[in-house]
Amino acid sequence: MAVVAVRYSEGFDRYQRFGDTDIWPEYNLHGDVANQFWSRLYEEFAEYQFVLYDDETDEVLGEGHTIPLAWDGTPEGLPPGIDASIQASFKLRASNGNATALCAMAAEIPVRNRNRRLAAVILEQMASIARSAGLAWLIAPVRPNWKHRYPLTPIERYITWVRPDGEPFDPWIRVHTRMGATIAAPIAQSMRITGSVADWESWTGMEFPESGEYVFPEGLSTLSIDRHGNVGSYWEPNVWVVHTL
Numbered sequence: 001m002a003v004v005a006v007r008y009s010e011g012f013d014r015y016q017r018f019g020d021t022d023i024w025p026e027y028n029l030h031g032d033v034a035n036q037f038w039s040r041l042y043e044e045f046a047e048y049q050f051v052l053y054d055d056e057t058d059e060v061l062g063e064g065h066t067i068p069l070a071w072d073g074t075p076e077g078l079p080p081g082i083d084a085s086i087q088a089s090f091k092l093r094a095s096n097g098n099a100t101a102l103c104a105m106a107a108e109i110p111v112r113n114r115n116r117r118l119a120a121v122i123l124e125q126m127a128s129i130a131r132s133a134g135l136a137w138l139i140a141p142v143r144p145n146w147k148h149r150y151p152l153t154p155i156e157r158y159i160t161w162v163r164p165d166g167e168p169f170d171p172w173i174r175v176h177t178r179m180g181a182t183i184a185a186p187i188a189q190s191m192r193i194t195g196s197v198a199d200w201e202s203w204t205g206m207e208f209p210e211s212g213e214y215v216f217p218e219g220l221s222t223l224s225i226d227r228h229g230n231v232g233s234y235w236e237p238n239v240w241v242v243h244t245l
């Protein structure tokens, strides 16, 4: 089997793709800002979206989503999260500005294809797209894939955890650092998700009988429920990592 990457601009919609819920917990599909822009990625940034497929079976193994950004190379110049990055990218495009970096929005491997070392292949493809566009960096607001096991631990602490061999504790952060990326900054409030109490109950399969902070399945931090205002709000934490190309 060979793993082949095809960009959306090259016609990746001819492949049978997987469903969003094969990748994301339901709550994660309801980002306030992300949902406003996501479908436009395919129209306006078609050359920056791709699938990985198995050339023998034509099975789609994973997807990568990226957007070009103007970044000055300093930690202070990094956008304050995923929501801000996606807004900045569309703004840059509308003003015909020059991008300097490629920003990873999502690496997606369906549950059935996980633990097959495909995450690094997705990152290599992202780096290759960045290089071919003449961009100097691949930057990623990483969603650490074991953070949900420690929802009460601040992201600032979590990203400092290392294994006895000195590598990062988190498997997905490890994939990045092994490719030479550096951890640049924690992002406590990267992606905002709000909904009514009933929305959150259906997304999580839990009930929230009173106002307060809740730990919920696969949440990277806690959910704040306000029954009086009928709103549940959550900020997904991420961590900026930088690949210099």
Ligand SMILES: CC(C)(COP(=O)(O)OP(=O)(O)OC[C@H]1O[C@@H](n2cnc3c(N)ncnc32)[C@H](O)[C@@H]1OP(=O)(O)O)[C@@H](O)C(=O)NCCC(=O)NCCS
Pocket: 023, 024, 105, 106, 107, 108, 109, 110, 113, 114, 115, 116, 117, 118, 119, 120, 141, 142, 143, 145, 171, 172, 174, 175
């Ligand atoms: C993040 C993601 C792309 C990583 O892909 P993956 O298939 O899980 O990872 P890989 O097989 O390439 O392995 C990467 C590391 O994770 C570890 N890993 C993968 N699955 C694991 C599991 N079930 N248990 C323990 N470790 C696991 C691997 O051992 C490897 O670490 P190592 O090299 O130190 O051994 C994938 O989990 C995913 O799509 N998650 C949901 C969407 C998401 O959050 N994307 C990231 C947004 S930034």
